[in-house]
Amino acid sequence: MEGLIARAVSKTYRSQRGPVRALDNVDMTIAKGRLFGFLGRNGAGKTTFIKIATALLRPTSGSIQLFGIDVVDRPREIREQIALIPQEAKPFYQLTPREHVEEYLRVRGLSAETAKSRADEVLAAMGLETYQSVPAMVLSGGLQQRTLVAMILATEAPFLFLDEPTLGMDPFARRQVWEVVRRAARKGSTVLLTTHYLDEAEQLSEELAVIEGGHVLYQGVAEALKSKVRREVRLQFSGGFTAQELARYGDVYPDRAGLTLLTTRSAVEELTQRALERRVPVNVGPVTLEEAFLTLVGRAIEDEDAETPA
Amino acid sequence: MTWKTQAIAIFRICYFNGWLGLRRSPIAFIALFLTPLSFVFFLYVIAPRSVLPFGVVGGIMFSALFTGNAMMNDCAYLRLERQVQQIFITSPLRPMSWILGMALSELVFTVPGLVLFFAILPLVVPIGVLTMLALVGVVLLTWLMSTSLGFLLSTFFRQLREIWPIGMVVFTSLSVIPPVFYPIAEIPESFRWVAFLAPSTFASQLAVRAAGLSVPIVASAPFLSSVGFQVVGLVVLTGLFTIVSMRFARWREP
Numbered sequence: 108m109e110g111l112i113a114r115a116v117s118k119t120y121r122s123q124r125g126p127v128r129a130l131d132n133v134d135m136t137i138a139k140g141r142l143f144g145f146l147g148r149n150g151a152g153k154t155t156f157i158k159i160a161t162a163l164l165r166p167t168s169g170s171i172q173l174f175g176i177d178v179v180d181r182p183r184e185i186r187e188q189i190a191l192i193p194q195e196a197k198p199f200y201q202l203t204p205r206e207h208v209e210e211y212l213r214v215r216g217l218s219a220e221t222a223k224s225r226a227d228e229v230l231a232a233m234g235l236e237t238y239q240s241v242p243a244m245v246l247s248g249g250l251q252q253r254t255l256v257a258m259i260l261a262t263e264a265p266f267l268f269l270d271e272p273t274l275g276m277d278p279f280a281r282r283q284v285w286e287v288v289r290r291a292a293r294k295g296s297t298v299l300l301t302t303h304y305l306d307e308a309e310q311l312s313e314e315l316a317v318i319e320g321g322h323v324l325y326q327g328v329a330e331a332l333k334s335k336v337r338r339e340v341r342l343q344f345s346g347g348f349t350a351q352e353l354a355r356y357g358d359v360y361p362d363r364a365g366l367t368l369l370t371t372r373s374a375v376e377e378l379t380q381r382a383l384e385r386r387v388p389v390n391v392g393p394v395t396l397e398e399a400f401l402t403l404v405g406r407a408i409e410d411e412d413a414e415t416p417a
Numbered sequence: 418m419t420w421k422t423q424a425i426a427i428f429r430i431c432y433f434n435g436w437l438g439l440r441r442s443p444i445a446f447i448a449l450f451l452t453p454l455s456f457v458f459f460l461y462v463i464a465p466r467s468v469l470p471f472g473v474v475g476g477i478m479f480s481a482l483f484t485g486n487a488m489m490n491d492c493a494y495l496r497l498e499r500q501v502q503q504i505f506i507t508s509p510l511r512p513m514s515w516i517l518g519m520a521l522s523e524l525v526f527t528v529p530g531l532v533l534f535f536a537i538l539p540l541v542v543p544i545g546v547l548t549m550l551a552l553v554g555v556v557l558l559t560w561l562m563s564t565s566l567g568f569l570l571s572t573f574f575r576q577l578r579e580i581w582p583i584g585m586v587v588f589t590s591l592s593v594i595p596p597v598f599y600p601i602a603e604i605p606e607s608f609r610w611v612a613f614l615a616p617s618t619f620a621s622q623l624a625v626r627a628a629g630l631s632v633p634i635v636a637s638a639p640f641l642s643s644v645g646f647q648v649v650g651l652v653v654l655t656g657l658f659t660i661v662s663m664r665f666a667r668w669r670e671p
Contacts, residue, residue: 161507183511187418191507196500201441202433213429214518215508216422242441259504268507 108175110266110297111137111160116169117321118155129155131321132169137299137314139174142292144312144329145301146400152321153301154194157268160299161191173266190264192255194271194301200244204235204254207243211258229261232287234280249276253284260287267291269300273307285311305397317400319407329396336402338369338394342378347387353378358402369394369402418509426510430518434491435525449487450530453479456598457537468599470542473534474552474628475598478621480530481556482597484523485563486588492519492571493580513663520564531556542628551627558651559620563591565658566616572662591617600625602633609635619650 118130130152137143147153158164160171162182171178178185198207205226212222230239233253243251256272269288273281281304288311292298302308308315309329316326325332333339338357345365353359356378357370368378375391382389418426439445453476460472496502505515535552538544570587574580595615596604601622604612612618626632626644635641 161503163503163507186507187509189507191504193500193503196504197498199433199495199499199501201438206433206437210429210433211504211508214426214505214510216418216426255504262508 108139109136109172110139110141111135111171111173111299113156113160113171114169116156116159116171117167118152118159118164119167129321130159130166133318133321133323135316135323135326137297139297140292140295142288142298142311142313143300144308144315145299145318146305146308146315147301147318148404149303151318153318154270156318157191157270157299157301161189161268162186188264189266189268190259190262191268192259192270192272195274196255198243198251198254198258201242203238203240203242204230204246204250204257205239207254207258208261212261215262225261225263226257229257229287232283232290233257233260234283249280252276253280256284256287260291263291263294263296265296267296267298269298271301271303273302273304281307305395305400309396317403319404320411322407324403324407329399332396332403333394333399336399336406337371338399338402339372340370340375341390341392341394341398342368342370342375343390343392344368344382345388347382347385369398418511423511423514427514427518427521430505430515431521431525433522434519435522438522439525445526446529449483449526450476450480450533452483453530453534456593457534460598470538470628470630471600471625472598473538473541474624474630475621476534477531477538477552477556478559478597478617478624479592480527480534481559481620482563482592482617483588484520484527484560485565485567485591486584487523487526488520488564488567489571489584489587490567490580491523492568493574494577496571497574497577516565516568516659516662519568520561523564523567524560527560538628542630544628548627548629552624555620555623555627555651558655559617559624562616562620562651562655562658563588565655565662568662569658591615595621597621600630600633602631606633606636609633610638610641613641613650616651616654619647619654623647623651 113133113135116130116133117128120127120129133156145153155164159166160173160178162178162185165179173185173188176184202210208226208229209222212225213219230236233256235250235253235257238246238250243254246254252273252275259267259269273284276284285307288298288300300311312329314326314328317324317332325335343362343364348366350359350366353366353368356374357368359366359368379389379391456479457472457476460468492502502515506512535549570583595612595618597617601609601612622632632642640646
């Protein structure tokens with residue numbers, strides 16, 4: 108059984124400037140137990156999709172099923188299966204991290220003993236033990252965010268929706284969260300994660316989708332995204348080449364030391380040979396997910412601009 | 418989740434949002450009864466002694482009605498600013514349980530004021546145990562009605578800045594302008610029916626009656642003065658606000 112199946116999901120918001128189409132015939136499938144990254148610019152439609160999938164919002168058309176249950180028709184059953192961290196959520200100011208975790212688990216119907224033992228486990232894993240009895244109002248933003256993540260991951264819900272869960276966290280804290288998210292997936296939870304940290308998506312996601320302007324541009328593994336945009340290798344030149352000269356091999360942009368070219372594997376040998384002949388230092392490395400994402404979304408924006416009448 | 422676990426959830430919400438909130442922010446202890454106490458004090462100073470029992474009953478009703486204002490503020494704040502409402506309603510907790518838990522937690526903040534006014538009441542009007550119980554019943558219905566209304570209003574806000582002016586307009590219109598602190602007899606008889614456009618008038622007239630104070634007949638529409646009409650009116654309004662609130666709790670776009 109699939110974890111999530113979305114078919115032709117559209118959502119149009121009414122606004123003073125006329126209707127705004129936030130999602131346009133979105134099709135998406137997430138396998139059960141998969142850790143799935145959902146990427147897109149601000150306003151691309153990620154949060155709208157999550158709101159529909161968590162029964163917070165009705166789609167204008169189309170359907171979403173979680174574990175075979177229709178979200179619109181059977182929201183009560185859906186809520187038994189899910190837990191959500193909304194984007195930019197903040198904890199109750201008067202409660203401590205331990206109270207957040209324990210009380211939320213009790214509200215979800217777990218016993219006091221289970222709530223306590225899960226709180227012990229998740230607070231330790233998230234590095235919150237020292238702060239477990241400190242009210243959220245005096246915790247830093249990063250610690251407050253960790254509190255929310257702990258609260259949601261402690262549920263061990265079959266489907267976890269994490270909308271930018273590491274926003275505002277330092278690199279150490281982010282890695283702690285990654286580990287706890289991976290552990291949740293190992294225990295069998297399906298995870299839908301949105302993030303603007305592309306390194307995070309690359310580290311965590313077994314599969315990902317890219318959304319832009321309400322359309323899903325890509326769904327698959329990260330490596331295949333790099334192949335799809337035909338940008339697999341990054342070459343960094345410290346002088347010796349002009350941007351025009353390199354442009355026929357791929358995407359060129361200036362950087363601190365000179366020029367960076369994103370290109371295919373097949374161009375690497377020719378270009379490194381020419382750099383050697385010109386005695387120009389060149390660094391060769393794999394294209395990051397962020398670079399592939401920028402290329403894919405950048406092309407979609409260019410296409411849309413080209414179609415828009417002046 | 419079973420009914421039992423839903424009930425436990427309601428009391429957990431009441432515990433952490435009400436009791437822990439009150440314990441860690443004790444100023445709230447005074448905030449909710451200071452305004453009605455001030456009104457009673459003014460009545461004590463400037464009005465004839467015969468009006469004072471109406472003032473004390475008004476203090477009780479004001480406290481019950483203002484739980485709606487607190488509910489509106491808290492729910493809008495938790496949805497818009499902290500976004501934790503979304504966390505709770507995307508869980509096995511039913512939307513109705515969330516509303517009831519929040520409503521109970523607001524009652525926790527009101528209890529000190531209610532206790533104070535219930536303690537003062539026998540000093541200004543002779544009152545028996547049964548009368549007290551009837552008054553408690555009216556207070557509970559009023560609390561349910563005003564918190565349902567408060568929750569419903571909270572779902573319409575799109576930003577926090579909208580809350581305070583609407584809260585002031587709605588809950589002042591409900592608790593100060595209608596005959597909550599003064600006898601309905603002060604309104605010219607031909608206009609008394611207008612007071613029943615405010616849901617709080619149903620509650621206040623029942624409370625005044627329960628406290629054994631006189632309720633004048635509205636000659637132009639005698640049914641307005643009957644217990645049956647006032648009870649049915651309060652129950653229907655409470656049910657209406659509760660049902661509409663449940664509906665919005667599910668699908669209202671934040």
